[in-house]
Amino acid sequence: MNIEPVVPTIKNPPERFTGDVWLDPIAAPRNTDQRMTVATVRFAPGARTAWHSHARGQYLRVTQGTALCGTRDGHVVAAHQGQTIYTPPGEEHWHGATPERWMEHLAMLEGGDDPATSTTWLEHIADQEYARAAQASGSAEAQND
Incomplete structure (x- = not known):
């Protein structure tokens, strides 16, 4: 048993995100027996991911604000603090903050082979x-445009 070293907050790259998004790693695979990745991710208002998918799916637990999450068929959900979104393996999706509020979630996924x-x-x-x-x-901001 050990306390994991503190990893600095990183700003996510513009190739994968629109707007300002910061990531605080919590858990990452350290050897071949581990697959779990967990991070706290903070999105500035209007910030969002690019389209992406996960080999083994992903859970997003909203800890602040409201998360928007959309799929290729145009389905969009708005998840609020305390709610969890699940995207199945291979589903192309995006997620991010609303235009007017910060959003934070825990991102949890199992790495692929x-x-x-x-x-x-x-x-x-x-x-x-x-x-x-x-x-x-x-x-609210979108409705006022």
Whole structure:
């Protein structure tokens, strides 16, 4: 048993995120017997991921604000503090904050057989598509546009 070393907060790369997003790692695989990755992720208002999928799925536990999460078929959910979103293996999706509020979630996933392919990153979600998702979710800022 040991206390894990503190890992500095990192800013997520613009190739995978729109807006300002910070990540605090909690758990990451250290050897071949471990697959679990957990991190606290903070999204500034309007920030979001690019489209992506996970080889073994992903859980997102919203700890602050409201998370928007959308799928390729146009389905969007708004999850609030205390709620958990599950995306199944291979489902292309995006998630992020509403236009007017910060959002924080715990991201939990199990790595794939090849850690390099646990998450497949794709293109950014278009601003117009994000705006429609925010509008459909009842986002106050989107309704005032």
